[in-house]
Amino acid sequence: MRRLSVAEIIEHIRSEIPFEAVATDYSFTIKIEAYAPYICGAVHDGHQFRKSLWENCLHTAYERWYEEDPCTKEMVQSHPIVIAGCDSRFEYDLNRAPSTAIYEDAWGKQLWKLPLPKAEHEHSLEKHTNFYKVVHALVHQIEAKYGKALVFDMHSYNGKRWDREVPTWNLGTANIDENRFGEIAAAWSAKLGSMQLPNGIISTSKINDTFQGNGYFLKYITNNFSNTLVLATEIAKVYCDEYSGIIYPEVVRAVEEQLKDLIPLQLKEFQEQL
Numbered sequence: 032m033r034r035l036s037v038a039e040i041i042e043h044i045r046s047e048i049p050f051e052a053v054a055t056d057y058s059f060t061i062k063i064e065a066y067a068p069y070i071c072g073a074v075h076d077g078h079q080f081r082k083s084l085w086e087n088c089l090h091t092a093y094e095r096w097y098e099e100d101p102c103t104k105e106m107v108q109s110h111p112i113v114i115a116g117c118d119s120r121f122e123y124d125l126n127r128a129p130s131t132a133i134y135e136d137a138w139g140k141q142l143w144k145l146p147l148p149k150a151e152h153e154h155s156l157e158k159h160t161n162f163y164k165v166v167h168a169l170v171h172q173i174e175a176k177y178g179k180a181l182v183f184d185m186h187s188y189n190g191k192r193w194d195r196e197v198p199t200w201n202l203g204t205a206n207i208d209e210n211r212f213g214e215i216a217a218a219w220s221a222k223l224g225s226m227q228l229p230n231g232i233i234s235t236s237k238i239n240d241t242f243q244g245n246g247y248f249l250k251y252i253t254n255n256f257s258n259t260l261v262l263a264t265e266i267a268k269v270y271c272d273e274y275s276g277i278i279y280p281e282v283v284r285a286v287e288e289q290l291k292d293l294i295p296l297q298l299k300e301f302q303e304q305l
Contacts, residue, residue: 032060037161041168047176058118058158060104061165064111068173069181069298071107072166073115074125074248075100076185081122083151087144088121090137095121096276098138102283103185106266109291110183114169116162123155125162126186126246132159163251170256179258181301183294184248188241190267191274200224200236203244203263206253212260215301219262222293229281232269241265260301 035043035052040061043050051062057079078099080088104115116125121142123132133155134142173180190197200223204216216238224236244263252261270282 037164040165044165044168044172047172053117054161056158059114059116059162059165061114061169062108062112063169066173066176067111068177068179068302069110069183069294070112070114070169070173071110071183071185071294072248073100073104073107073113073185074162074246075120075187076102076104076115077117078119079117079122080119081154084122087147089141089144090121093276094140095119097189097273100185100187102270102278103187103266105283106286106290107183107185107294109287110294112169112173114166118158123159124247125159126248128247128250129156129159132156132247166248166251167255170252170259174256174259179301180256180260181298182252182259182261184246184261184263186242186246186263186265187268187270188265189273190269193241197241197267198224198235198237199226199228199232199267199269200234201241201265201267202236202238203242203246203249203265204238205243205245206250207244207260215260215297215304216262218300219264219297222297223264226286226289226293228269228285230279232282262297 033052034055036055040052047066049063049065053060078096099119107113121137133152136142170180202216202220220236220238224234226234228234242265246263249261249263252259271278
């Protein structure tokens with residue numbers, strides 16, 4: 032993996048050069064093995080939290096981890112195009128608009144002991160801006176090449192937090208065009224529900240049950256690219272112990288292996304229907 036500037040990454044994309052890189056500030060990674068008609072994203076995969084913020088932060092490392100989406104990059108790492116955040120959403124949230132990307136409080140608890148200095152705020156926003164410069168260039172290139180693009184927006188959520196039964200998979204569709212893409216979204220939800228998972232986990236899937244797909248990553252792409260569908264795909268954290276932070280690698284691997292088959296199948300249907 033090479034270390035490249037945002038300008039170098041965008042130039043590689045515009046020239047359709049296959050590459051794998053980390054941004055020079057280590058804020059995100061991108062891998063393009065081939066310029067395929069689909070993209071996998073994992074914006075909340077990261078846990079990094081820059082040292083200049085440590086002393087001012089009231090949330091523990093575990094509290095931050097609990098709200099992040101660990102292993103979501105790993106679940107799609109075998110696909111040809113993968114872009115993923117490296118930094119914690121507590122530093123800046125890539126799934127929020129710039130105006131709300133830097134938290135003042137998080138999940139009912141004040142985040143900073145003292146108001147965040149302007150320089151720190153601007154530093155975080157610059158990372159957010161740079162990520163979306165790359166996202167824009169990438170989706171533009173894929174849509175221009177194929178006429179349309181499919182984006183798998185991978186997330187996880189804390190299923191044990193809910194006081195009711197929740198699905199293994201949730202697909203958020205509130206911000207996609209139901210007339211154009213409703214059947215495709217339903218087909219993707221059904222495929223997720225068909226997964227066979229270890230440890231006695233029953234794979235269930237619902238649409239707009241726990242989350243509705245209101246994230247900025249989806250909205251940004253949808254608002255800027257008329258022929259790109261973003262599937263906001265959330266897995267309950269059945270692949271880890273939410274309370275201890277232990278990851279179950281056999282579950283992560285099972286998801287990864289089955290997505291190797293299910294994602295290309297969904298891509299084929301997307302290409303045939305539109």
